[in-house]
Amino acid sequence: MTKAEAPPASERQSGVDRVVDIFEELLRSRAPVRVGELARRLGAPRSTLYNLVNRLVAADLLETTDEDGAVFFGRAIQLYGAAYAQTNPLQRRAGEALDRLAAETDATAQLCALRGNKYVVLDSRNGRGLFRITADVGVPVPLPWTASGRLLLGHLSPGDITALIPPEDYRLPDGRTLAPESFLADVARAREDGHCVTLGLSDRFTCCLAAPVRDARGRTAATLCFVVPVDRDEGERRGLLDRLRAAADALSDPA
Amino acid sequence: MTKAEAPPASERQSGVDRVVDIFEELLRSRAPVRVGELARRLGAPRSTLYNLVNRLVAADLLETTDEDGAVFFGRAIQLYGAAYAQTNPLQRRAGEALDRLAAETDATAQLCALRGNKYVVLDSRNGRGLFRITADVGVPVPLPWTASGRLLLGHLSPGDITALIPPEDYRLPDGRTLAPESFLADVARAREDGHCVTLGLSDRFTCCLAAPVRDARGRTAATLCFVVPVDRDEGERRGLLDRLRAAADALSDPA
DNA sequence: TCGGCATGTCCAATATATAAGACATGTGTC
DNA sequence: GACACATGTCTTATATATTGGACATGCCGA
Structure with a gap:
């Protein structure tokens, strides 16, 4: 189910699936990750990840840390999680x-x-x-x-x-x-x-x-x-x- | 930022953007929603939403309620939210x-x-x-x-x-x-x-x-x-x- | 019984998102 | 200074995801 596919997967992949991979990797890591590093870990093209991460940051699902450009879960996810816990x-x-x-x-x-x-x-x-x-x-x-x-x-x-x-x-x-x-x-x-x-x-x-x-x-x-x-x-x-x-x-x- | 675009948007849209819309709509609704209903509210094609929702359910970002087929946030989101709150x-x-x-x-x-x-x-x-x-x-x-x-x-x-x-x-x-x-x-x-x-x-x-x-x-x-x-x-x-x-x-x- | 309306699946076509690579810039090491 | 390596932005092409619609099925009310 949440079995991560390692770098080998070098096929063209759907954006949503990549997003899922990003989330799972951030959960594993439990700390902000630079976009380039994220691309390396997922075996995904850098340009794709920049594209996706920027979209997710705009939607507040991810946040960039102020100091370096690393990204992690954003405030929106916190609200979604709270809604789940309550519902x-x-x-x-x-x-x-x-x-x-x-x-x-x-x-x-x-x-x-x-x-x-x-x-x-x-x-x-x-x-x-x-x-x-x-x-x-x-x-x-x-x-x-x-x-x-x-x-x-x-x-x-x-x-x-x-x-x-x-x-x-x-x-x-x-x-x-x-x-x-x-x-x-x-x-x-x-x-x-x-x-x-x-x-x-x-x-x-x-x-x-x-x-x-x-x-x-x-x-x-x-x-x-x-x-x-x-x-x-x-x-x-x-x-x-x-x-x-x-x-x-x-x-x-x-x- | 999180300004919802109402039904009018009948352009072809990216999957990730649709996913964001789905999440925001579920947060607004605070209760499980049927897929068809979700499509109506977002002004999105039904076939698209079935596709996306199925993918998200497989990734545990959404869950289908047992009784009717309504969907809501899934367990994975809870874990992501907790990681955010802690980090x-x-x-x-x-x-x-x-x-x-x-x-x-x-x-x-x-x-x-x-x-x-x-x-x-x-x-x-x-x-x-x-x-x-x-x-x-x-x-x-x-x-x-x-x-x-x-x-x-x-x-x-x-x-x-x-x-x-x-x-x-x-x-x-x-x-x-x-x-x-x-x-x-x-x-x-x-x-x-x-x-x-x-x-x-x-x-x-x-x-x-x-x-x-x-x-x-x-x-x-x-x-x-x-x-x-x-x-x-x-x-x-x-x-x-x-x-x-x-x-x-x-x-x-x-x- | 029938018609209306809903769900969920499937297919084919085309608009477009993904991917590859080039580029400018910055940074630390030797 | 030169080098290696990183980040972030752009551009272009092509593989494919999104989409409209058809289809089977089930439920409800007239």
């Missing part, structure tokens, strides 16, 4: 749920989903605790690194899962490599349990708790999750998990 | 300031700016008070209806201002019509004072306090504002205004 039923209701969860528990609460073959945070609220563990919305993360990843794949067969996940994604940030079979077992258990908890997985000091938001067909459309320090005791975790599951169930479509 | 210096720092202001005062705090010839809320935090006065991000509002509007026009001459604002925008929601000269005087005074307060302007029961965020040239690039019930006493308002001005000054570029 999309799941996103809106989840946002309210996150507000409550973060306020009541002082933990970081997030809405997560599958995007391509990665996990992304769609929305997030920081608890008021001292340790503000804050993950970036929209940054792709390997599925095996996360509790939510185990839930989001619940509807896939083991074959589909191994086909989806690139081998390098089993290597955790701390260098350990997860056995694919072990991950498949995690996915199966998460489906059984209806939740998933990881301790010190993506990072030695954090505990992730996740619960599935299901669509009308019972598949995991998204997850709600808490990110807390690992040192919280078993009872606290239990309480957080209960809240999380209740909130996720309330967001789920009726079976 | 753009003003937007990011303002977001943090809003967090603090809303948390400390239990009022609704907003970041506002000029977009075309209207006022828009760019970002907003609700106070925890009982009266959650919540304005929608991205909805265009006539400039004379707002305190921020008076600050945002500070760098324009009276002639520019009257040229910019359409006559109907002087008519307030309650039916009263504001004299343009009176509005010009308000703008001048707001510039003198370095802030603006309105009581029961856009709505009988709300008080708006606004302070300017200035760019390097001293022009008002945006405003911070509080929205509170009118019944707060003078002293409270004074305190809120002081906080607001301090926060706005901190966001302003060094003169």
Whole structure:
């Protein structure tokens, strides 16, 4: 879907498709990029990109940074995103749920989903605790690194899962490599349990708790999750998990 | 800039420009729209819009609603918007300031700016008070209806201002019509004072306090504002205004 | 039952947007 | 100074995206 085609693509391409490529590249980069650099990364002609970027800047979908001529997303996109967050039923209701969860528990609460073959945070609220563990919305993360990843794949067969996940994604940030079979077992258990908890997985000091938001067909459309320090005791975790599951169930479509 | 061209435009048009038009129309509409309806509103050929919309849906920039085939912004746009909010210096720092202001005062705090010839809320935090006065991000509002509007026009001459604002925008929601000269005087005074307060302007029961965020040239690039019930006493308002001005000054570029 | 109106897909023709390259200008390195 | 490399603007051609219209289908009301 959002599989980037690398430089090789040297065919004449449609403007809209190029625009999509520009947006995806800017999301990856998370920082302003010069037009020439953008052309290089996309394997696109410079003249084309100048043309497109100028049009997008005029429409306020992109902005040029004052200092150098680098471009990034513009104000219009912010407004479009806000309109989406307010209008999309799941996103809106989840946002309210996150507000409550973060306020009541002082933990970081997030809405997560599958995007391509990665996990992304769609929305997030920081608890008021001292340790503000804050993950970036929209940054792709390997599925095996996360509790939510185990839930989001619940509807896939083991074959589909191994086909989806690139081998390098089993290597955790701390260098350990997860056995694919072990991950498949995690996915199966998460489906059984209806939740998933990881301790010190993506990072030695954090505990992730996740619960599935299901669509009308019972598949995991998204997850709600808490990110807390690992040192919280078993009872606290239990309480957080209960809240999380209740909130996720309330967001789920009726079976 | 974002001046919509109505149906008359029956020339052959570029795909990217059509895409921009689609986005702007969806922002205006704030609800999913059928493709045929979209074509009618934009004065564009149906076949073109089906082509473009299908491409945008595939790229996740748009989503089709399950029930009917209506389309609206998609998840990708949400991620782009979040990347903007996090990366753009003003937007990011303002977001943090809003967090603090809303948390400390239990009022609704907003970041506002000029977009075309209207006022828009760019970002907003609700106070925890009982009266959650919540304005929608991205909805265009006539400039004379707002305190921020008076600050945002500070760098324009009276002639520019009257040229910019359409006559109907002087008519307030309650039916009263504001004299343009009176509005010009308000703008001048707001510039003198370095802030603006309105009581029961856009709505009988709300008080708006606004302070300017200035760019390097001293022009008002945006405003911070509080929205509170009118019944707060003078002293409270004074305190809120002081906080607001301090926060706005901190966001302003060094003169 | 029929007619009117909508959606969504497909096709062929032509106006035009994409692409390639030249050009002027600026900048840092040797 | 000369060189290599970057940016941003223009111009021209040709591959193709946009467009108008036809078509199949479905829904609603008379």
